[in-house]
Amino acid sequence: MTHVLDEAIALTPVGSDSRVFRAQTHPAYANMVGPFGGITAATVIHGLQQHPDVLGEPLSLTINFVAPIAYGEWDLHLDPVRTNRTNQHWVFSIRQEGVTVATGSAVFAVIRDTWADVEAAPPEAVPAAEVEPTDFLDFIAWAKNYDKRFLVGGIVDGETADDSTSTLWVRDQPERPIDFPSLASMADCFFPRIFLRHGVYMPAGTISMTTYFHATAEELAAHGTDHVLATARGSRFGHGHFDQFAELWSGETLLATTHQLVYYKDPKVPA
């Protein structure tokens, strides 16, 4: 049986042109308006991996959400800009009926063995088995595809907070061995930090998102279907946008760091 994530990230080449792949939004990954950004990022990674000229493994992905993505078909246009000895640069766009709705760039790289160190440290956390899973509001479809166990900064509860940190155990639901597409999606598993600061749901959406994939395919295979420890925080909120910096951990192994810039409507609350 095909996992719902694999259904959602499926692409087919358009004609004989290896530069264009057709995808389709999946109702299971719907967000409040349009598809969940994480699944779109995952589909881009999956498309790049399918390209006949791809070199190595994903190293970085930037995706800009330019206009609302409508439910239905979309086309991924891939441009392999340059292949160097150890890395490869791509630019891409997502189009619907001729209109560009997302743009971005990606770097793939050959895995080289070098001096290495994980300098950052994972947040402290009791084991996933000791934390109760929680759900987001019923109308946030995509969140149902994740088992989410919050250690701090859990679901919106009507209370304002000074700290926008969320730390949670997260994995695909049903369980699925982690890979680059699912990691790309998980990097967007945090609800907008502004919800936490104000204790309420409010209009907000990612403008631009960048993920650096530190993990190798081998490390992801070793991780398997375990929960990932994910933590996110915003640095500055103002003028209708904020940033979010997040880390995704497998034990002591930092799988990915990811950053996004998020739009929000003024909550009209006292400063």
Added chain:
Amino acid sequence: MTHVLDEAIALTPVGSDSRVFRAQTHPAYANMVGPFGGITAATVIHGLQQHPDVLGEPLSLTINFVAPIAYGEWDLHLDPVRTNRTNQHWVFSIRQEGVTVATGSAVFAVIRDTWADVEAAPPEAVPAAEVEPTDFLDFIAWAKNYDKRFLVGGIVDGETADDSTSTLWVRDQPERPIDFPSLASMADCFFPRIFLRHGVYMPAGTISMTTYFHATAEELAAHGTDHVLATARGSRFGHGHFDQFAELWSGETLLATTHQLVYYKDPKVPA
């Protein structure tokens, strides 16, 4: 007299096509191989600001260094993908003799007054006046255009370190009121974190860099020519690359957060 940074970021439209601007590398901002990435980012921001259709102020910039940029002329190709009510999405490429040497995307936005908070805190630092300026090696030309006063993680001294953090006071030299191009450049003022870990200079270069501009033009004007407090750290080193996360502060105001992915050659030292 024109400031050296303004000389370095100068662009002229190519013909009557507002989508192409010609720039030229400046010897004062040379790096070990090719121009300093920060000045290239600054020139892109400057080019976008000059475009007749530009909306608002810079909000985010991603630049991918695809191939070495040769000293001499380069062309900036700008594509205004979409203008929404409050933001505007751009993609761009940098070409030399028909070859793409850099790609990227940018978001500009109209400044809206909303609820706001700076959640992060600046690093502790004694005043800039109490710290001695230091210089990088003589052959790193660009660094001479910055007054750099390190609080931690200063210049490479032959000692290895477990912590890749650098915190410094930095400003243009000679003094110049800060603006978006100079902030974009300053966001790249940190030498590669791998130097600090190994205590030696070694081949390394930025692959991809993203800056989120939290500051408004008004805040930058208020900052003027003062030193900016800048801090950077890497999270994970391995397989020939590492990430860097940095913040640029004006007092309690977070001007920018910036992330980059950096390539390095294996230092061939025991792990």
